[in-house]
Amino acid sequence: MHRFFAKKVRVKDTACIISLAPLKNGDYSFLFTIEGELFRENNFDDIHEADLKAIVTFTKNSPIMMFHFNIEGTVTVTCDRCGDDFKQNIHLERQLIVKTDSKEHNEDDEMVSLTSGEKDIDIAPFVYQYVVLSLPMQRIHGNDREGNSLCNAEILKKLKKLEVKKSNEEQYMSNGGMHSSHTEKPNN
Numbered sequence: 457m458h459r460f461f462a463k464k465v466r467v468k469d470t471a472c473i474i475s476l477a478p479l480k481n482g483d484y485s486f487l488f489t490i491e492g493e494l495f496r497e498n499n500f501d502d503i504h505e506a507d508l509k510a511i512v513t514f515t516k517n518s519p520i521m522m523f524h525f526n527i528e529g530t531v532t533v534t535c536d537r538c539g540d541d542f543k544q545n546i547h548l549e550r551q552l553i554v555k556t557d558s559k560e561h562n563e564d565d566e567m568v569s570l571t572s573g574e575k576d577i578d579i580a581p582f583v584y585q586y587v588v589l590s591l592p593m594q595r596i597h598g599n600d601r602e603g604n605s606l607c608n609a610e611i612l613k614k615l616k617k618l619e620v621k622k623s624n625e626e627q628y629m630s631n632g633g634m635h636s637s638h639t640e641k642p643n644n
């Protein structure tokens with residue numbers, strides 16, 4: 457029997473708790489809604505807002521369980537090119553081994569060991585980590601269907617002007633600057 461739980465993460469309480477103790481053996485799915493608060497609370501300033509759904513699926517039938525994470529949605533980040541905010545798509549799947557009845561609490565990227573006294577698991581730190589690590593190094597607006605950049609058009613224009621000016625100046629300098637009579641002065 458498959459049970460489905462949907463939980464809303466409240467602002468100021470970003471914990472995504474799954475209480476393992478009361479669950480009978482069987483298959484489970486938990487749905488959590490993740491908002492920007494999770495990232496702000498951890499002082500991760502790169503993500504301004506978030507609209508994510510995290511589905512955690514597992515089978516409870518032994519002290520060692522495999523938790524499957526499916527995280528989908530968007531996070532709002534700043535574009536490295538134009539400086540405007542945009543929504544970066546997130547779609548990732550991860551697996552986490554959850555051991556219960558361990559002698560001591562332990563956790564790393566792939567496994568968490570809970571002691572017999574720990575009846576709950578908070579999956580929020582894992583969601584946080586998976587999402588942060590999945591962000592591309594360079595975050596730039598995508599293109600529309602015609603292949604045009606979705607960056608702020610005004611900023612792009614200004615950037616283009618600056619690039620032209622810079623390349624003119626570089627050419628000016630490499631031609632000997634003031635001493636060369638053949639060099640045109642850059643247009644300002």
Ligand SMILES: [Zn+2]
Nearest residue numbers: 535538597607
């Ligand atoms: Zn942009």
